Amino acid sequence: MYKMNFVFAKKGTMRFISHLDLMRLFMRALRRADFPLKITQGFNPHPKLSIKRALKLGVESDNEEAAIVLKEQISPEEFKQRLQRQLPEGIFIKQVTQ
Numbered sequence: 001m002y003k004m005n006f007v008f009a010k011k012g013t014m015r016f017i018s019h020l021d022l023m024r025l026f027m028r029a030l031r032r033a034d035f036p037l038k039i040t041q042g043f044n045p046h047p048k049l050s051i052k053r054a055l056k057l058g059v060e061s062d063n064e065e066a067a068i069v070l071k072e073q074i075s076p077e078e079f080k081q082r083l084q085r086q087l088p089e090g091i092f093i094k095q096v097t098q
Contacts, residue, residue, distance in 0.1 A: 001069050001071065002069070002074070002098065004068050004069075006065075006068075006083075006096045007064065008064050008093050009062045009091070010061050011090050011091075012090040013089075014090030015058055016058060019051070019054035019055065023049065025087075025088070026051075027049060028086075029083060029086035029087050030083065033083050033085070034082075035068075035070055035082070036071040036074075038069040038070060048069035049067070049068050050067050051064065052064070062094075073098075076096035076098060
């Protein structure tokens with residue numbers, strides 16, 4: 001298992017997206033980028049994604065932290081490029097670390 005930590009910004013019209021919708025947005029983007037996602041076990045399997053704190057609706061942010069667990073190692077730069085291509089305008093990946 002390889003944990004990728006990333007920092008992202010939520011700007012513009014994306015400030016009106018709820019926390020739950022933001023989680024769904026990232027899960028769809030991660031699947032579209034074809035990452036080897038670590039999936040939870042149990043009745044409702046889903047990728048192991050966590051966003052450190054939930055923002056209120058209508059609030060912009062420059063430094064939101066999130067983490068995803070992968071089955072295979074990927075370089076931080078490749079992760080950033082592949083994920084950014086799948087995200088809508090207003091969500092920007094700023095930094096990725098392992």
